[in-house]
Amino acid sequence: MSFINYLSREINCKIVYYGPGLCGKTTNLQYIYNRTNPDAKGKMISLATETERTLFFDFLPLEIGEIRGFKTRFHLYTVPGQVFYDASRKLILKGVDGVVFVADSQMLRAEANSESMDNLRTNLAEQGYNLDTIPYVIQYNKRDMPNISPTEELRQMLNTGDVPDFNAVATTGEGVFETLKSVAKLVLTELKRGAAR
Amino acid sequence: MASPQMVMYEEEFAQVQAVTNRLVQDANARVVFVVDKNGQLISASGDTGDLDTTSLASLTAGTIAATGGIAQLLREQEFATQYHEGVRQNVHIQVVSGRVILVVIFDNRTSLGLVRLRVKRATENLTRIFEMVMAKAQDPFRSSPFSEITDDDIDNLFND
Numbered sequence: 001m002s003f004i005n006y007l008s009r010e011i012n013c014k015i016v017y018y019g020p021g022l023c024g025k026t027t028n029l030q031y032i033y034n035r036t037n038p039d040a041k042g043k044m045i046s047l048a049t050e051t052e053r054t055l056f057f058d059f060l061p062l063e064i065g066e067i068r069g070f071k072t073r074f075h076l077y078t079v080p081g082q083v084f085y086d087a088s089r090k091l092i093l094k095g096v097d098g099v100v101f102v103a104d105s106q107m108l109r110a111e112a113n114s115e116s117m118d119n120l121r122t123n124l125a126e127q128g129y130n131l132d133t134i135p136y137v138i139q140y141n142k143r144d145m146p147n148i149s150p151t152e153e154l155r156q157m158l159n160t161g162d163v164p165d166f167n168a169v170a171t172t173g174e175g176v177f178e179t180l181k182s183v184a185k186l187v188l189t190e191l192k193r194g195a196a197r
Numbered sequence: 198m199a200s201p202q203m204v205m206y207e208e209e210f211a212q213v214q215a216v217t218n219r220l221v222q223d224a225n226a227r228v229v230f231v232v233d234k235n236g237q238l239i240s241a242s243g244d245t246g247d248l249d250t251t252s253l254a255s256l257t258a259g260t261i262a263a264t265g266g267i268a269q270l271l272r273e274q275e276f277a278t279q280y281h282e283g284v285r286q287n288v289h290i291q292v293v294s295g296r297v298i299l300v301v302i303f304d305n306r307t308s309l310g311l312v313r314l315r316v317k318r319a320t321e322n323l324t325r326i327f328e329m330v331m332a333k334a335q336d337p338f339r340s341s342p343f344s345e346i347t348d349d350d351i352d353n354l355f356n357d
Binding site: 001002003004005006007012014042043045047056057059061064065066067068072075087088090091092094095181184185188189191192194 | 202203204205206207210211233234235236237239249251252255256259262263265266270343344345346348350351352354355
């Protein structure tokens with residue numbers, strides 16, 4: 001749910017990075033944080049365990065520019081990917097404007113990808129959202145790893161709705177900003193559509 | 198969309214700010230801020246100079262969401278009030294009309310009793326204001342800033 005403040009002329013939107021454990025959600029945010037002009041970003045917060053696994057969420061506020069005099073800010077969140085943190089994932093999806101599903105391209109993670117996507121659909125539905133209508137993109141991460149599935153295979157398995165999708169190597173930044181720009185654009189287009197209704 | 202968009206117009210923003218400014222004075226607090234339950238900062242009053250209010254807003258909403266999850270598991274409605282006691286500073290958190298969060302940061306210049314008392318009155322005022330905000334947001338005849346935005350505006354934002 002976006003938040004528009006007329007006095008400070010700001011539009012704030014929430015984007016959530018979702019996906020199975022160790023797929024690279026936090027790495028996406030870290031790359032964005034490291035490569036963004038200090039004026040355009042706030043502090044990145046990671047609520048992680050001692051072994052640097054996400055415990056609750058990562059948070060990165062990002063300013064992407066102005067539209068008609070309104071500063072446009074995106075609040076990026078990741079969810080904890082590990083299966084047993086489902087209660088936390090549900091909470092983070094509250095008020096979401098757009099979703100990035102980060103898939104792990106390694107063959108061994110095929111089942112984890114599918115399970116996580118089913119989980120995303122279920123948890124969104126619990127909050128009153130539909131994965132088929134919400135602004136949503138998919139990223140096939142870890143394209144630099146050995147034993148990865150071909151993109152076409154991942155697409156067939158995960159991208160049944162034919163949403164924008166991107167190959168990525170989050171550690172080097174390949175595909176990271178393309179993914180973010182794509183979902184941000186979908187979110188703004190959806191807000192514009194909502195305003196016209 | 199699952200929940201209506203929140204739009205703050207100047208008039209309501211000024212009213213919220215007046216409530217939080219007054220609460221800083223009445224409770225002798227260091228900082229008072231109001232956060233949307235989704236983590237967006239709405240207004241802040243007091244000594245906010247060196248505070249990262251954006252991060253505080255997101256983390257406060259996270260705390261409320263987490264305790265809301267605990268409440269649900271215990272079949273409790275909601276833990277509307279929370280208090281965190283530190284060595285030098287304390288934080289009082291109050292959910293207002295199930296929608297926004299009122300946060301008071303205070304030190305030993307005041308007491309928890311006084312903060313609680315003043316928060317109660319501020320909560321009543323904020324409830325009234327946010328009912329108006331939500332009623333306006335659902336008014337189909339009010340224009341959103343997005344109704345003016347073109348596809349080109351959106352494209353231009355992403356041109357490197």
